[in-house]
Amino acid sequence: MPNDPDxxxxxxxxxxxxxLVEGPVEIVREDGTVATSDRFVVAVCTCRRSRAYPWCDTSHRRRTKPPGQGRKD
Structure with a gap:
């Protein structure tokens, strides 16, 4: 899936x-295998916690935030 040069x-x-990457995308993993997605927008994991790596499964949300960093209602 080559990118559109224009x-x-x-x-x-x-x-x-x-x-977040506009799709479709191909990701070459460290071992040389290729993960592909033809979705309109793809979420690529940057924290490496995802069980669906290299795709994000929102595992980063489960991390406990330091005091004072939470939502203020």
């Missing part, structure tokens, strides 16, 4: 979360 690939970096 259009840059768009990435969105989520604070404390995944990198």
């Amino acid at each position: 259009r840059p690939r768009r990435l969105a970096i989520e604070p404390n979360g995944p990198v």
